[in-house]
Amino acid sequence: MPAFDVAIAGAGPAGTACAIQLARLGRSVLLLHQATGRPQPGEALPPAANRLLRELGVMEPFLAGGHLPCFGNQSAWGDDHLRSTDFLSAPDGHGWHIDRSRFDDMLRREAAAAGVALDRPGVPYQARWLVDCTGRAAVVARACGVRRRVYGTLTAFLALFELRHAAADPDCLTTIEAVETGWWYTARLPGGRRLSVYYTDAHSRTATLARDVSGYEILLARTRHVAPHLRAYRRIGVPIAMPAHSSGLEQLAGADWLAAGDAAIAHDPLSSLGISAAILSGMRAAKAVHRSLEGDQDAIPGYASWMRAGFQQYLHQCVAHYAAERRWPHSPFWRTRALTPEFHSQREPDTDPSAAPAGCAG
Numbered sequence: 001m002p003a004f005d006v007a008i009a010g011a012g013p014a015g016t017a018c019a020i021q022l023a024r025l026g027r028s029v030l031l032l033h034q035a036t037g038r039p040q041p042g043e044a045l046p047p048a049a050n051r052l053l054r055e056l057g058v059m060e061p062f063l064a065g066g067h068l069p070c071f072g073n074q075s076a077w078g079d080d081h082l083r084s085t086d087f088l089s090a091p092d093g094h095g096w097h098i099d100r101s102r103f104d105d106m107l108r109r110e111a112a113a114a115g116v117a118l119d120r121p122g123v124p125y126q127a128r129w130l131v132d133c134t135g136r137a138a139v140v141a142r143a144c145g146v147r148r149r150v151y152g153t154l155t156a157f158l159a160l161f162e163l164r165h166a167a168a169d170p171d172c173l174t175t176i177e178a179v180e181t182g183w184w185y186t187a188r189l190p191g192g193r194r195l196s197v198y199y200t201d202a203h204s205r206t207a208t209l210a211r212d213v214s215g216y217e218i219l220l221a222r223t224r225h226v227a228p229h230l231r232a233y234r235r236i237g238v239p240i241a242m243p244a245h246s247s248g249l250e251q252l253a254g255a256d257w258l259a260a261g262d263a264a265i266a267h268d269p270l271s272s273l274g275i276s277a278a279i280l281s282g283m284r285a286a287k288a289v290h291r292s293l294e295g296d297q298d299a300i301p302g303y304a305s306w307m308r309a310g311f312q313q314y315l316h317q318c319v320a321h322y323a324a325e326r327r328w329p330h331s332p333f334w335r336t337r338a339l340t341p342e343f344h345s346q347r348e349p350d351t352d353p354s355a356a357p358a359g360c361a362g
């Protein structure tokens with residue numbers, strides 16, 4: 001049976017970043033990759049991601065990936081007027097609108113080039129550490145009986161569009177618009193495509209409407225700033241619903257496992273933090289595991305408390321951002337958004353610890 005220092009479940013941004021970093025620290029790494037069969041959400045990279053991609057040593061292949069530059073955000077939040085944030089004055093330069101599957105493929109190729117072994121889950125192996133990078137599913141942590149705390153029921157309804165023949169779209173900004181029942185987001189994607197996403201609470205009346213194509217189009221047509229961006233496009237497929245609320249594991253590590261990326265802590269997409277936070281936590285988790293294997297007993301607790309402190313700070317920033325929208329005090333969506341994170345916090349139901357894979361002690 002092949003033996004590794006570290007096995008990583010999940011080959012998204014967190015898992016690949018963790019694998020690349022561990023391999024460069026001289027560790028033998030197995031990266032277990034299993035596609036979910038659904039498109040991965042997330043295509044906006046803020047300027048700060050440039051620094052992370054450079055630190056991970058993947059800037060050159062990233063730049064060859066044909067991703068689109070994003071020069072800023074414009075948002076109608078708090079009132080009906082669009083306000084712009086220009087990235088050009090940011091110290092890290094402009095952000096990006098990426099082709100997400102090409103981005104993840106590039107990271108997996110870089111991991112393989114760094115010496116990481118890639119395989120499917122289910123192959124027999126031995127490893128001294130297991131890192132859970134399986135996204136919101138947090139497969140390893142849940143199998144170890146660890147529960148997840150969720151904050152609210154924010155749900156995303158994503159629709160993909162393609163540019164009509166001979167049409168052009170020079171827009172290089174991300175547009176965000178608050179509406180009475182939630183908020184919208186649109187951005188161009190590489191390859192003549194555009195995305196629109198509607199965010200609302202899972203059990204709201206408009207969530208029921210958005211699950212249906214014609215309902216989604218009615219809601220979209222009511223927007224003032226998002227709908228005009230889609231006039232030159234036609235929709236591909238039907239809207240897809242997915243969870244978008246903040247959530248985090250109650251325990252981020254055990255005796256021989258730890259979690260990184262969305263598996264550990266998932267962010268509300270309003271923050272644009274997801275992919276960058278996944279890469280950063282993957283790299284930090286790698287350093288913590290490496291130091292722990294060298295005998296440093298503070299490495300894993302240090303990683304866990306760094307993650308927790310960042311999450312608390314983020315939760316309060318998130319509430320402050322939502323509280324800046326005061327136009328609809330009677331809307332259930334906005335009324336609950338202004339409350340403290342503790343108000344929204346709930347435990348997910350118990351998991352079945354008997355499903356724990358080998359290596360789930362503590």
Ligand SMILES: Cc1cc2nc3c(=O)[nH]c(=O)nc-3n(C[C@H](O)[C@H](O)[C@H](O)COP(=O)(O)OP(=O)(O)OC[C@H]3O[C@@H](n4cnc5c(N)ncnc54)[C@H](O)[C@@H]3O)c2cc1C
Nearest residue numbers: 010012013014036041042043044135156261262274275278
């Ligand atoms: C609607 C929406 C929009 C978003 N928009 C943005 C955005 O614009 N910008 C941004 O930065 N972030 C965005 N995010 C967040 C972003 O998608 C995530 O933060 C990011 O993908 C997390 O990376 P990860 O590697 O932790 O997890 P993931 O990207 O979820 O990767 C997990 C991987 O694990 C695999 N996996 C699952 N189960 C198993 C298993 N049992 N064994 C092996 N592998 C397994 C999955 O197939 C996947 O490849 C958005 C999120 C949502 C919901």
